[in-house]
Amino acid sequence: MLELRNISKYFNKNTPSQTIALDDLNLQIKPKEFITVIGGNGAGKSTIMNIISGSTEPDKGMVLLNDYDITFMSEHKRAPYFGRVFQDPMSGTASDMSILENMTIAYGRGKLHSVFRWFMNKKDKEYFVELLKTLDLGLENRLMEKVGLLSGGQRQALTLLMATMRQRPSERIIKRDFVRFSETDKSKAKEEVEKAFLEAKKKRKEALKELKTSGLTKEEFKSKRDLINNEYKDKIYKFDLTKQILLLDEHTAALDPKTAQKVLDLTEKIVNENELTTVMVTHNMKDAIRYGNRLIMLSHGKIVVDVSGEEKKKLTVEQLLNMFQVASKDDTMSDSAILGD
Numbered sequence: 199m200l201e202l203r204n205i206s207k208y209f210n211k212n213t214p215s216q217t218i219a220l221d222d223l224n225l226q227i228k229p230k231e232f233i234t235v236i237g238g239n240g241a242g243k244s245t246i247m248n249i250i251s252g253s254t255e256p257d258k259g260m261v262l263l264n265d266y267d268i269t270f271m272s273e274h275k276r277a278p279y280f281g282r283v284f285q286d287p288m289s290g291t292a293s294d295m296s297i298l299e300n301m302t303i304a305y306g307r308g309k310l311h312s313v314f315r316w317f318m319n320k321k322d323k324e325y326f327v328e329l330l331k332t333l334d335l336g337l338e339n340r341l342m343e344k345v346g347l348l349s350g351g352q353r354q355a356l357t358l359l360m361a362t363m364r365q366r367p368s369e370r371i372i373k374r375d376f377v378r379f380s381e382t383d384k385s386k387a388k389e390e391v392e393k394a395f396l397e398a399k400k401k402r403k404e405a406l407k408e409l410k411t412s413g414l415t416k417e418e419f420k421s422k423r424d425l426i427n428n429e430y431k432d433k434i435y436k437f438d439l440t441k442q443i444l445l446l447d448e449h450t451a452a453l454d455p456k457t458a459q460k461v462l463d464l465t466e467k468i469v470n471e472n473e474l475t476t477v478m479v480t481h482n483m484k485d486a487i488r489y490g491n492r493l494i495m496l497s498h499g500k501i502v503v504d505v506s507g508e509e510k511k512k513l514t515v516e517q518l519l520n521m522f523q524v525a526s527k528d529d530t531m532s533d534s535a536i537l538g539d
């Protein structure tokens with residue numbers, strides 16, 4: 199569970215232009231909740247996303263992930279657990295790198311000094327191709343093409359995929375964070391991880407020992423050793439971390455309506471298939487009602503509406519609009535945003 203507890207965020211504090219972006223805000227996000235967030239310009243939507251992802255620190259309050267205080271954990275360290283897609287299709291991928299290179303980096307495999315390795319790991323490549331096929335955009339046939347050549351919608355779909363794909367963090371990170379963020383019994387999880395590691399390590403040691411006495415040439419030895427090391431890595435495969443929480447900040451706003459629809463449907467599919475916890479900011483009230491299982495409305499850094507389940511499903515744009523007008527008298531929202539098309 200992700201929890202924002204009494205979060206306040208000011209900008210330009212103690213100056214005449216001081217603004218309060220979030221005002222003593224409380225939000226508990228349960229696993230597998232798909233929350234749509236609406237609110238006028240400047241209501242604090244993006245600031246919430248920044249606080250969750252760690253790109254902004256709150257002035258007051260705490261951020262908890264599975265009861266663990268991550269308020270001041272760096273964005274970089276949180277990255278394995280959060281996927282994020284922004285409004286700008288240019289921001290989530292590197293234009294001058296190929297689809298394969300972008301995905302490799304997202305997978306946590308990218309090492310600048312070993313570019314050639316990227317192309318050699320067949321298993322990773324197969325995994326990427328499988329993922330790309332699910333988009334149904336033909337991108338699996340364009341692995342070597344630079345991402346800069348893709349359309350905005352294709353690029354946003356790829357970013358979405360990269361933001362939600364499984365992670366392969368280092369052994370150290372798995373050990374540290376799997377235990378820390380495990381939702382199961384912590385001591386049991388730790389025990390399990392330790393056991394699997396020790397077993398895999400023991401087996402690797404034995405295999406390497408055997409190899410040393412097998413009289414192979416230097417080259418043969420090296421390639422066999424790599425194989426063994428790879429096999430050992432796969433033993434800890436089951437501790438691969440799936441992105442747990444997906445943060446979408448108006449990620450379809452820059453796309454034409456048809457493409458936006460396609461990317462939204464893809465979003466829903468990816469969220470359902472991976473059972474992701476999702477927070478999606480949108481200015482489109484229709485989408486806010488249609489997607490997800492909980493809806494919150496923000497105004498002046500506070501949650502003014504919070505509906506879920508059946509109540510949310512029954513909402514109409516008119517009702518939502520009324521709520522918006524009552525809750526945020528002096529906020530602004532464009533007609534197209536309200537009406538949705």
Ligand SMILES: Nc1ncnc2c1ncn2[C@@H]1O[C@H](COP(=O)(O)OP(=O)(O)OP(=O)(O)O)[C@@H](O)[C@H]1O
Binds near residue numbers: 209219238243245
């Ligand atoms: N880096 C910053 N410096 C100064 N003020 C900021 C900064 N970021 C946000 N703010 C202010 O904080 C408030 C909340 O901004 P935020 O970006 O969270 O709004 P939003 O709900 O995402 O709006 P929009 O719909 O326009 O994207 C606004 O008043 C904004 O001007």
Ligand SMILES: [Mg+2]
Binds near residue numbers: 243244245447
């Ligand atoms: Mg915003």
